Amino acid sequence: xxxxITAMLGLVGVLSLICQWIGWKMRLPAxxxxxxxxxxxxxxxxxxxxxxxxxxxxxPIISLGVxxxxxxxxxxxxxxxxxxHGRMLTNLVSIGTLITWACxxxxxxxxxxxxxxxxxxxxxxVVVTGPTVIVPMLRSVKPKSELASILRWExxxxxxxxxxxxxxxxxxxxxAADPTTHVLYALGYxxxxxxxxxxxxxxCVGYILRNNxxxxxxxxxxxxxxxxxxxxxSNLVQQESGLLTVTVMGxxxxxxxxxxxxxxxxFKETLTVLLISALFILLAARLDxxxxxxxxxEGIVVLGVVMFIARPLSVWCCGIGTSLTRADKWxxxxxxxxxxxxxxxxxxxxxxxxxxxxxxAELIVPLVFLIIIGTVVIQSLTAGAWARFLGVNAGKAQGxxxxxxxxxxxELAKVLKSKNVIVTLADNNWDNIRLARxxxxxVYFGNPTSEHAANYLDMKGIGRLxxxxxxxxLNPLVSFHYQDLLGSKRVYGLMHxxxxxxxxxxxxxxQQSLCLFGDSVSYAKLASLMAQGALIKITNITDxxxxxxxxxxxxxxxxxxxxxxxxxxxxxxxxDSELKTGIELIYLLPVEAQNLAKIQDEQIARDSLVENExxxxxxxxxxxSDEADNDT
Numbered sequence: 102x103x104x105x106i107t108a109m110l111g112l113v114g115v116l117s118l119i120c121q122w123i124g125w126k127m128r129l130p131a132x133x134x135x136x137x138x139x140x141x142x143x144x145x146x147x148x149x150x151x152x153x154x155x156x157x158x159x160x161p162i163i164s165l166g167v168x169x170x171x172x173x174x175x176x177x178x179x180x181x182x183x184x185x186h187g188r189m190l191t192n193l194v195s196i197g198t199l200i201t202w203a204c205x206x207x208x209x210x211x212x213x214x215x216x217x218x219x220x221x222x223x224x225x226x227v228v229v230t231g232p233t234v235i236v237p238m239l240r241s242v243k244p245k246s247e248l249a250s251i252l253r254w255e256x257x258x259x260x261x262x263x264x265x266x267x268x269x270x271x272x273x274x275x276x277a278a279d280p281t282t283h284v285l286y287a288l289g290y291x292x293x294x295x296x297x298x299x300x301x302x303x304x305c306v307g308y309i310l311r312n313n314x315x316x317x318x319x320x321x322x323x324x325x326x327x328x329x330x331x332x333x334x335s336n337l338v339q340q341e342s343g344l345l346t347v348t349v350m351g352x353x354x355x356x357x358x359x360x361x362x363x364x365x366x367x368f369k370e371t372l373t374v375l376l377i378s379a380l381f382i383l384l385a386a387r388l389d390x391x392x393x394x395x396x397x398x399e400g401i402v403v404l405g406v407v408m409f410i411a412r413p414l415s416v417w418c419c420g421i422g423t424s425l426t427r428a429d430k431w432x433x434x435x436x437x438x439x440x441x442x443x444x445x446x447x448x449x450x451x452x453x454x455x456x457x458x459x460x461x462a463e464l465i466v467p468l469v470f471l472i473i474i475g476t477v478v479i480q481s482l483t484a485g486a487w488a489r490f491l492g493v494n495a496g497k498a499q500g501x502x503x504x505x506x507x508x509x510x511x512e513l514a515k516v517l518k519s520k521n522v523i524v525t526l527a528d529n530n531w532d533n534i535r536l537a538r539x540x541x542x543x544v545y546f547g548n549p550t551s552e553h554a555a556n557y558l559d560m561k562g563i564g565r566l567x568x569x570x571x572x573x574x575l576n577p578l579v580s581f582h583y584q585d586l587l588g589s590k591r592v593y594g595l596m597h598x599x600x601x602x603x604x605x606x607x608x609x610x611x612q613q614s615l616c617l618f619g620d621s622v623s624y625a626k627l628a629s630l631m632a633q634g635a636l637i638k639i640t641n642i643t644d645x646x647x648x649x650x651x652x653x654x655x656x657x658x659x660x661x662x663x664x665x666x667x668x669x670x671x672x673x674x675x676x677d678s679e680l681k682t683g684i685e686l687i688y689l690l691p692v693e694a695q696n697l698a699k700i701q702d703e704q705i706a707r708d709s710l711v712e713n714e715x716x717x718x719x720x721x722x723x724x725x726s727d728e729a730d731n732d733t
Contacts, residue, residue, distance in 0.1 A: 109154045116142070117378030125585075128241045130234040130477055132441055135378060136470075139385020149386040160452055163384075166376045167449045168332045168347050169325070170442060171268075174260040175351025176362055189251055192419035194258045200418055201228045202266065204411035205403070212399045212406075213468070218274045219461045225270045226447045226465070227407065227439050227472050229263035230256045233377070234440040234477060236555055240586065242484045244493050246561035248429055252436055257557075260442055261348060268344045271450050274459065275340075291342045294335060299349025302331045306350070307357035310365075324365050363547060374552065377441045384448045385470070393467040400468060404475040412437045428491040435487050438476040443469055498564030499670045500524060504549055504579050505570030506533035509627045512637045513569075513662065514542045516687055520639070522670055523562040527554070528570065548575070550582040565672065567617060568594035571624050577611055584614070593617040593672055595624050616674040618662055618689075627689070635691045637662070642684050651686070656697050660689040 120138050124131030142149040151159050206224030209215050215223065235256035239249050272291050306327055309315060315323050328347055335346035354362060396403075413434035420430045447469040454462035488494050500523030503510045507528075514524045514537070526537050527549040534546045545558045566583040568576050576594060584592045594615045618627075642648060651659070664671040665685035690698075 113379050130237045135381040136385050139382040143386025144390040151383045151387045163449050166380050167445050171264050172328050172347045172351045175348045176355050178261040178352050179355050189423045193255050197415040197419045200415040201411045208406040215461050222270045225267040226443050229442050234438040242488050243495050244488050245495050265348050294339050295342045295345030299346040300353050303350040303353025307360045311359045380445050432493045438480050439473045500563035502563045503567045506537045508631045510569045565591045630691050639687045655694040658691045659694045663687040
């Protein structure tokens with residue numbers, strides 16, 4: 102039996118990885134291959150039966166997994182960030198959540214004959230979209246930057262809000278189902294414990310992190326361990342209060358001043374991807390196909406209400422007073438796929454409610470999965486065509502993401518910014534990021550290939566990546582990652598100084614990208630030139646100041662970097678060695694070229710002085726001749 106459990110855990114882990122890879126490769130939400138895998142391995146062929154394999158351990162595994170997922174989601178709920186992303190986002194995660202909840206709850210009550218408690222619980226469970234399903238769809242559809250930003254941040258922010266709403270409704274049902282307790286007293290006690298204990302523990306963990314009371318290598322492990330301990334302790338004091346406690350704890354920690362939780366979020370996201378993948382396969386394998394079919398046409402109608410009534414009504418009500426056009430609102434109305442959080446939380450609640458003998462609990466999970474399948478599949482297949490029909494696709498993005506924020510990238514970014522080119526610097530060196538911020542340049546601090554970057558790195562208007570960093574081991578990873586996102590011809594890197602044998606070890610696609618600014622330009626060369634006093638400048642190449650004039654003035658040492666041609670940003674590469682007329686040229690001017698230009702300026706000044714003196718002497722001679730004529 103032990104060997105069977107071990108084998109099943111290993112199988113689920115391997116399948117999780119394969120499904121995540123398929124989703125990444127096909128640019129689809131990973132939930133689709135995970136769902137399909139779970140259904141094939143479970144109800145279809147019976148290879149995986151979670152209840153038989155794990156027995157009594159299955160419920161604790163689900164409980165701890167959901168606790169980690171909710172805590173990680175709560176860490177992303179920063180109230181300042183909600184206000185900073187516009188009125189529409191604020192409305193969607195507040196008013197829109199309530200409208201969606203009410204529409205779905207009411208329709209479920211009348212269509213499926215659920216009691217009001219179960220109807221409102223189901224409504225709370227499926228208000229959540231989530232970044233794990235939204236982000237892959239946005240990468241495929243590529244809507245306008247404003248719409249992409251709204252949808253991405255809605256998925257991030259509504260995750261913990263929807264989960265908290267679902268937890269509160271569940272707490273009420275769990276308390277009301279116990280005839281031995283007074284509902285108001287028990288609910289008040291549970292809310293008090295969850296809110297109070299969660300806030301206190303959030304403050305304690307924040308105090309520990311802010312004052313560096315733990316070594317760096319223990320921070321992530323310590324926070325995870327403390328969170329699990331708080332979850333268990335809260336449940337021991339009051340049953341079913343643990344999820345509320347850890348959610349409040351995460352929200353409090355996310356909004357505490359002076360606490361850097363970026364490393365913790367990245368660690369939790371890595372863990373959450375593993376948990377979500379494994380849990381979703383197990384939960385899908387546990388799905389009762391007969392229960393799903395028993396929903397009948399009424400379930401399909403509920404799906405229709407979710408997609409065609411609740412979401413559009415929410416978007417149009419929230420869009421009142423905003424600058425969004427009718428096309429924008431119609432597009433937002435079609436983009437609300439439900440995700441893994443809804444599946445995990447609903448499965449946990451269903452198990453608990455079934456154990457308590459609550460009527461209708463066995464239909465919650467099939468109904469949630471029906472909504473997930475319907476919204477993800479239908480919207481994934483049609484969102485691109487819908488965006489094209491409405492004309493809300495983004496144009497060809499001209500902005501640049503630069504990996505590296507040392508002096509050269511910062512100076513280049515300042516020049517680009519002065520010409521209204523969108524540019525963001527990414528680096529995991531805090532000193533470089535701090536200096537870039539002082540220059541008012543958009544930045545991302547951290548690894549740009551991380552899951553955190555996928556959710557928080559603002560790619561609005563950015564279509565190309567320039568790798569200008571000294572991190573030789575990380576540069577190829579960043580290049581490969583963004584070749585998949587942006588396209589292999591939209592990622593540029595600097596030439597390496599390694600010998601030929603080292604270069605042969607690099608992949609062909611990566612070697613082809615090492616053409617930035619020319620075939621002999623390396624990071625070391627740029628850093629050396631900047632240290633010697635090189636400057637980055639911009640000038641117009643016109644008929645009056647042609648390419649020949651440019652070369653005569655600065656010599657061959659002047660290094661072209663980027664062209665601006667009628668709003669297009671063109672990167673200078675090894676294969677693009679010709680300058681043309683009618684462009685704005687951004688170039689690097691080494692000290693040698695500056696001295697050459699200075700010598701020419703001095704020569705021009707001397708020639709001008711000599712010419713002025715000659716003109717003055719000639720004029721004086723003319724005056725004397727005129728005076729002689731007058732005397733005569």
